[in-house]
Amino acid sequence: DSGVTQTPKHLITATGQRVTLRCSPRSGDLSVYWYQQSLDQGLQFLIQYYNGEERAKGNILERFSAQQFPDLHSELNLSSLELGDSALYFCASSVETSGRNEQFFGPGTRLTVL
Amino acid sequence: GDSVTQMEGPVTLSEEAFLTINCTYTATGYPSLFWYVQYPGEGLQLLLKATKADDKGSNKGFEATYRKETTSFHLEKGSVQVSDSAVYFCALSDSSGNTGKLIFGQGTTLQVKP
Numbered sequence: 001d002s003g004v005t006q007t008p009k010h011l012i013t014a015t016g017q018r019v020t021l022r023c024s025p026r027s028g029d030l031s032v033y034w035y036q037q038s039l040d041q042g043l044q045f046l047i048q049y050y051n052g053e054e055r056a057k058g059n060i061l062e063r064f065s066a067q068q069f070p071d072l073h074s075e076l077n078l079s080s081l082e083l084g085d086s087a088l089y090f091c092a093s094s095v096e097t098s099g100r101n102e103q104f105f106g107p108g109t110r111l112t113v114l
Numbered sequence: 115g116d117s118v119t120q121m122e123g124p125v126t127l128s129e130e131a132f133l134t135i136n137c138t139y140t141a142t143g144y145p146s147l148f149w150y151v152q153y154p155g156e157g158l159q160l161l162l163k164a165t166k167a168d169d170k171g172s173n174k175g176f177e178a179t180y181r182k183e184t185t186s187f188h189l190e191k192g193s194v195q196v197s198d199s200a201v202y203f204c205a206l207s208d209s210s211g212n213t214g215k216l217i218f219g220q221g222t223t224l225q226v227k228p
Contacts, residue, residue, distance in 0.1 A: 002157060031214060043203065043218040056213035090157055099207025099214050100146045100165045105157035 003027065004106035006091050012112045018079040021109045025072055025093030031055070032074040033094075033103060034066060038087040049074055050097045081113045116141045120204050120219035127226050133191040135222045137178075137204035140185065145206040147171075147180050147187040148216065152201045161189075161202070194226045 003026035013019055025032050034046040045058035049068035060066075063081075068074045078085060088110050092103040121136040139147065146165040150158040162171030167182035176191045187204060204219040 002159070004157075033215060035216075042220045045215045045217065048213055048215055056208070056215050058215060092158075094214055097212060097214050101214055102148075102160045102163065103214065103216060105150075105159070107157045 002104040002106065004091060004093050004104050006089075006106035006109050008109060009107065010110050010112075012114065013081060014114055015081055015083060017081050017113075018077065019081065019111065021076040021078070021089055021091075021111075023074045023076070023091030023093075023106060025074070025091075026104050029093035029095055029104070030072065031094045031097050031101075032068055032072070033092040034060075034074070034076050035090045035092065036087045037090060037108070041087075043090075046076070048097070055097055078111070083113050086111055086113045116145065116206060116208060116217050118204050118206055118217055118219035120202075120222050122220075122222070124223040124225055127194055127224070129196055129226055129228050130193045131226075133189070133194045133198075133224070135189040135202055135204075135224070137187045137189065137219060138185050139187065139204075139206050141206060145208065147178070148205045148207070149176070149178055149187070149189050150203045150205060150218075152203065152221070154200070158203065194224070196226045196228055199224055199226045 005024045030051045046060040048056040066076045088108045092105045094101040148163045149161040151161045162173040164171040164180035170179045205216045208215045
């Protein structure tokens, strides 16, 4: 158990819908990262927050947005869903923002868009 | 930009065989290098890391050395077990700025047969 929790574990929805994925980082970790794992794209970085502020952005679509709240939990919002958005979405956390720090990964949310 | 290339899998070995999974990287700065492991149905776990050239990371019998001259970070284990069957990801931390985002290779599936 990494200490990072993600809900829900599975999500099945239809094209055009909007969903929210939730992540609670390990106690004491200020940095939260979101990654997408799909068969064709592999594991890709989406976005990073540090202590409530956006720190880095990767290949995140404009239909996707995220935020980190004062209690440090984070939410990833996916809207106007398409079939290609079906993937495993991981949240990870680390103590700070340095690249030397280990990131602890949650179990992931599997999103299926029908 | 930075990138990671891993040997393609799947890799199938008999128990107690020697394991090597090749990983090479391209980076403009001085990234940290990581190996993560993903067991079926689980999130990623850090296996080992190295933060500077010539560092050797090791854990659970696995080891990898940060080779700047060959831009490589190959994973090795002297004697694999059935329980080592998993997907292995080589990753580097972003070398361009003060973010911790990880760039992953495509992953290598290891299957160990008794």
